[in-house]
Amino acid sequence: MSPAERFYRLACRVVLPHGFVARFGDEMAELAQSRMMAARARGGFAGLGEAARLARDLITARPLTSIPEPPAPQRDNMDILLHDLRFALRALARRPAFTAVAAITLALGIGANTAIFTVVNAVLLRPLPYRNPEQVVVVNGTQGTRGNQGVVYADFVDWRARNTTFAEMGATRGQSVTLTGVDEPARLVGMFVSAGFFRVIDTRTSAGRLFNDAETELGTRAPVAVVQYETWCSRFGADSTVLGRTLTLNGTPFTVVGITAPNSQIPFGAPDVFLPIGYYPNAHGLDRGVRGIGVAARLKPGVSIAAAQADLAAIAKQLESEYPATNAGTGAEVQSLREQLVGGVRERLLIMLGAVALVLLIACANVANLQLTRGAARARELTVRAALGAGRRRIAQQLLTESVVLSGAGALAGLALAFGLTRVLVTLVGPQLPVDAQTIRIDATVLVFTLAVALGTGIVFGMIPAWHSSRADFGDVLRSRSGGSPTRGGVRNTLVVAQLALSLALLASAGLLTRSLMALERVDPGFDGSHLLTAQFRLPGTKYDSPEKIWQMFEQTTDAIRAVPGVESAALVRASPLSGNGESYPVAVDGQPVIRPADAPQVQTNSITAGYFATLRIPLAAGRDFETSDRAGSTPVVIVNKAFAEATWPGESAVGHRIKLGGDDWRTIVGVVGNTKHFSLNEAQLLQAYVPHAQRPQIFTSIAVRVRGDALAMSRPVIEAIRRVDRDQPVWRFRAMDQDLTAVTTSSRTMMWLTALFAVVALLVAAVGIYGVVSYTVSQRTHEVGIRIALGASARGVASLILKQGAVLVAIAVAIGLGASFAGARFLRSQLFGVQPTDAVTLAAVTVILAGVAIAACYIPARRAARVDPVEALRND
Amino acid sequence: MADAESHLPLTPIVLHVLLALSDGEKHGYAIAQDIERADPGIPTGPGSLYGSIHRMLAASLIEERTPRKPAANEDPRRRFYGLTPLGKRVLHLEVERLAAIVKMARKRHLLDQVAARA
Numbered sequence: 001m002s003p004a005e006r007f008y009r010l011a012c013r014v015v016l017p018h019g020f021v022a023r024f025g026d027e028m029a030e031l032a033q034s035r036m037m038a039a040r041a042r043g044g045f046a047g048l049g050e051a052a053r054l055a056r057d058l059i060t061a062r063p064l065t066s067i068p069e070p071p072a073p074q075r076d077n078m079d080i081l082l083h084d085l086r087f088a089l090r091a092l093a094r095r096p097a098f099t100a101v102a103a104i105t106l107a108l109g110i111g112a113n114t115a116i117f118t119v120v121n122a123v124l125l126r127p128l129p130y131r132n133p134e135q136v137v138v139v140n141g142t143q144g145t146r147g148n149q150g151v152v153y154a155d156f157v158d159w160r161a162r163n164t165t166f167a168e169m170g171a172t173r174g175q176s177v178t179l180t181g182v183d184e185p186a187r188l189v190g191m192f193v194s195a196g197f198f199r200v201i202d203t204r205t206s207a208g209r210l211f212n213d214a215e216t217e218l219g220t221r222a223p224v225a226v227v228q229y230e231t232w233c234s235r236f237g238a239d240s241t242v243l244g245r246t247l248t249l250n251g252t253p254f255t256v257v258g259i260t261a262p263n264s265q266i267p268f269g270a271p272d273v274f275l276p277i278g279y280y281p282n283a284h285g286l287d288r289g290v291r292g293i294g295v296a297a298r299l300k301p302g303v304s305i306a307a308a309q310a311d312l313a314a315i316a317k318q319l320e321s322e323y324p325a326t327n328a329g330t331g332a333e334v335q336s337l338r339e340q341l342v343g344g345v346r347e348r349l350l351i352m353l354g355a356v357a358l359v360l361l362i363a364c365a366n367v368a369n370l371q372l373t374r375g376a377a378r379a380r381e382l383t384v385r386a387a388l389g390a391g392r393r394r395i396a397q398q399l400l401t402e403s404v405v406l407s408g409a410g411a412l413a414g415l416a417l418a419f420g421l422t423r424v425l426v427t428l429v430g431p432q433l434p435v436d437a438q439t440i441r442i443d444a445t446v447l448v449f450t451l452a453v454a455l456g457t458g459i460v461f462g463m464i465p466a467w468h469s470s471r472a473d474f475g476d477v478l479r480s481r482s483g484g485s486p487t488r489g490g491v492r493n494t495l496v497v498a499q500l501a502l503s504l505a506l507l508a509s510a511g512l513l514t515r516s517l518m519a520l521e522r523v524d525p526g527f528d529g530s531h532l533l534t535a536q537f538r539l540p541g542t543k544y545d546s547p548e549k550i551w552q553m554f555e556q557t558t559d560a561i562r563a564v565p566g567v568e569s570a571a572l573v574r575a576s577p578l579s580g581n582g583e584s585y586p587v588a589v590d591g592q593p594v595i596r597p598a599d600a601p602q603v604q605t606n607s608i609t610a611g612y613f614a615t616l617r618i619p620l621a622a623g624r625d626f627e628t629s630d631r632a633g634s635t636p637v638v639i640v641n642k643a644f645a646e647a648t649w650p651g652e653s654a655v656g657h658r659i660k661l662g663g664d665d666w667r668t669i670v671g672v673v674g675n676t677k678h679f680s681l682n683e684a685q686l687l688q689a690y691v692p693h694a695q696r697p698q699i700f701t702s703i704a705v706r707v708r709g710d711a712l713a714m715s716r717p718v719i720e721a722i723r724r725v726d727r728d729q730p731v732w733r734f735r736a737m738d739q740d741l742t743a744v745t746t747s748s749r750t751m752m753w754l755t756a757l758f759a760v761v762a763l764l765v766a767a768v769g770i771y772g773v774v775s776y777t778v779s780q781r782t783h784e785v786g787i788r789i790a791l792g793a794s795a796r797g798v799a800s801l802i803l804k805q806g807a808v809l810v811a812i813a814v815a816i817g818l819g820a821s822f823a824g825a826r827f828l829r830s831q832l833f834g835v836q837p838t839d840a841v842t843l844a845a846v847t848v849i850l851a852g853v854a855i856a857a858c859y860i861p862a863r864r865a866a867r868v869d870p871v872e873a874l875r876n877d
Numbered sequence: 878m879a880d881a882e883s884h885l886p887l888t889p890i891v892l893h894v895l896l897a898l899s900d901g902e903k904h905g906y907a908i909a910q911d912i913e914r915a916d917p918g919i920p921t922g923p924g925s926l927y928g929s930i931h932r933m934l935a936a937s938l939i940e941e942r943t944p945r946k947p948a949a950n951e952d953p954r955r956r957f958y959g960l961t962p963l964g965k966r967v968l969h970l971e972v973e974r975l976a977a978i979v980k981m982a983r984k985r986h987l988l989d990q991v992a993a994r995a
Contacts, residue, residue: 027927031909035922060924061927
């Protein structure tokens with residue numbers, strides 16, 4: 001290059017904008033040179049004159065101050081995107097450590113979110129598998145202010161006849177039935193239904209037909225049965241001759257008229273066999289005043305739930321005046337089927353989704369901080385690019401592309417992780433969910449969710465660094481030695497404080513759930529569940545058609561079990577604790593004013609045999625246990641629990657008083673026993689009453705057996721003992737009571753562990769965050785620290801200087817985090833037991849944990865600062 | 878498309894760049910040579926020329942092109958420019974405008990005087 005050309009180029013750079021010179025400099029120099037050569041060829045002073053003209057030309061030229069956006073936007077936007085993508089990939093590949101840490105952090109966050117969302121999608125979002133699923137509702141009974149009660153069959157019949165808002169109504173009652181006349185008697189899960197039930201949920205058949213209306217009604221019932229497809233395959237080997245065959249169920253021959261289509265989705269459980277509700281076997285089970293059936297219904301098109309509710313309320317009013325004795329205070333409530341199915345788990349799932357969302361947010365903050373730190377290191381690169389004509393918007397766009405590419409990579413890895421996590425989740429929580437575990441899978445909705453989360457994540461953590469880089473004063477950057485911009489420390493600190501605060505809120509939730517679980521596990525069920533075996537059986541009503549026959553069978557069975565070696569004691573109980581079975585009746589107390597049944601206190605009532613309290617080790621507080629003399633014909637007796645006795649006769653013995661349970665006889669209290677938990681461990685203490693089986697024998701009962709050694713190992717000898725009494729009698733649901741006691745806390749335990757897991761991940765990510773920020777400060781302040789040490793500061797003093805910075809951040813985060821915990825506590829309240837959402841001990845404990853981990857994370861860079869060699873630090877100048 | 882009329886009247890150098898490109902795409906050096914041949918009075922210093930090219934690119938009057946048949950001895954750094962549809966229209970309108978002026982001058986016999994003086 002000639003000196004003249006070099007000078008011309010230099011002049012161009014001085015006079016004209018960088019971008020313009022970058023683009024046109026070469027061509028301009030070429031043109032200028034050809035001019036000069038032509039002028040020199042003319043000789044004399046022509047060269048000087050041309051030089052003067054070129055100089056004037058440069059000064060008067062008025063190029064635009066920035067490079068115009070290229071024309072033809074569409075094609076070029078695509079080019080820019082491709083360019084940005086290629087550039088992003090190169091930029092990320094240049095820093096494999098950063099890229100790996102960021103992508104793994106994001107993969108964890110996105111994977112956990114995808115997995116939890118997969119469950120949420122299957123349970124809460126996916127439409128139920130019925131035609132117009134929004135029309136399918138459940139009708140529950142109400143009594144006074146109590147909702148969610150069973151429905152009285154007679155009421156159902158009247159609702160069905162008089163309503164104007166339902167297209168179809170069906171009744172259903174699940175109950176196990178005994179199949180005999182085969183090699184081994186078996187228990188089948190039966191569902192007693194009206195024909196309308198199938199029409200509500202669009203049940204189809206693979207062979208034969210479903211019930212017609214006449215077959216299922218009480219007056220015109222016919223002994224027909226429909227077998228569930230899956231049962232037909234597993235129990236009957238998909239034998240086509242089953243259709244038309246007779247099955248002996250509960251002692252009655254039923255003709256199989258149909259087999260359902262495969263995968264028929266039956267709400268309220270999957271039965272083996274459907275039977276007409278007219279055959280519901282419990283004595284008086286369908287009488288007016290006796291609750292217990294379930295009602296599924298389909299709204300007429302365009303009818304709202306509220307309208308249907310009002311319709312039924314009007315009918316209930318009519319029934320109340322027609323049957324004042326049984327229907328006083330009885331009403332109905334209409335609920336969508338989905339609400340009925342998922343109402344119990346929705347809150348837990350949403351809390352879990354909230355928790356993983358927080359983890360993702362914390363991960364985003366971390367990656368944003370990593371980006372910022374990297375952005376500072378890249379400041380020179382960006383400055384050079386800006387100097388070469390890249391607009392601020394273009395640079396921000398480029399950085400954002402990098403973030404989205406990064407989160408895209410995180411999403412891919414997260415999705416892979418989610419496939420595994422979903423499987424783990426299904427194993428953990430599947431049994432607690434109201435949907436078929438097989439339907440919990442990653443589908444298109446989940447993929448769209450993951451894509452949206454990835455994109456959102458990329459934008460959230462990419463926006464902050466991009467915005468900052470685009471605002472940076474490039475001149476400052478080029479001048480500064482370190483290449484960092486100190487003002488960005490504020491943003492970094494804010495992000496770290498946010499991470500720590502969110503982590504604290506998560507830790508607090510996990511802590512509260514832990515305390516709640518501990519409280520739940522400390523609950524005294526009121527009985528000793530160890531070495532206690534329970535099982536259930538139901539006598540066929542056709543074979544045991546009188547109370548005497550039933551009682552005789554019960555007595556022989558109890559004796560046979562007691563004779564088994566290894567059995568310490570045995571007794572019968574209609575509904576064993578925590579089995580889910582149980583019934584409650586309004587109580588009337590002799591000598592106290594008569595209250596309407598609807599307003600009377602409900603007493604959980606159980607039928608037992610003598611020795612039940614001893615077998616379960618429930619203490620007798622007053623009076624006596626039942627004796628063999630308490631039998632049919634003798635004085636009706638009852639034993640109540642302490643809660644009932646103290647509530648009804650405070651400061652006085654309950655023994656000798658008389659009570660009446662529902663429509664039963666007046667019974668004399670002969671004893672008072674300890675309180676027990678019946679349906680769940682976190683229930684408020686129930687009022688309880690026990691009546692002797694002998695005085696009220698019912699065909700369904702459970703056995704409770706206290707054994708020496710392993711409870712479940714005794715199942716076989718117990719079955720054989722019962723078979724010796726009746727060889728056709730199936731027995732089912734053998735359970736070890738201590739396992740039941742563990743099982744009732746399972747869902748609380750799962751939730752606690754998941755939340756704790758999320759909280760620990762959040763804490764670790766936040767710890768990495770504060771470590772990164774403090775480390776960065778140390779690297780920025782090496783020079784200053786060097787001077788301090790040179791001037792005589794002690795290593796200790798330097799370390800505490802750095803630690804102080806971390807401590808301030810932690811203190812701010814704790815204040816905000818505690819505030820967030822208080823604010824968020826109401827979401828948790830329904831999940832807590834025996835602990836307040838604002839429990840001081842929990843909050844103090846998690847604060848100590850958070851502060852401890854965070855300060856420990858700061859200690860590493862602080863120590864590094866204390867070891868700075870002043871000579872080294874200052875030499876870098 | 879931006880309103881072509883809003884670009885009128887054109888500065889002499891812009892008019893000449895458009896004229897130079899009207900018979901096909903050219904690089905900056907060739908444009909400069911064309912203009913010099915056509916009207917040596919037009920200042921075609923590199924700053925003026927590329928400053929104008931820059932503004933015309935921004936206004937979408939011209940665009941960068943890949944030459945259809947690159948010459949073997951062509952300098953690869955050279956960029957080629959061509960007229961955009963807008964540029965063609967603007968050139969057309971400007972020439973029409975000038976033609977109208979010339980017509981008016983002819984009516985007043987101004988061209989005869991010029992011819993007489995020549």
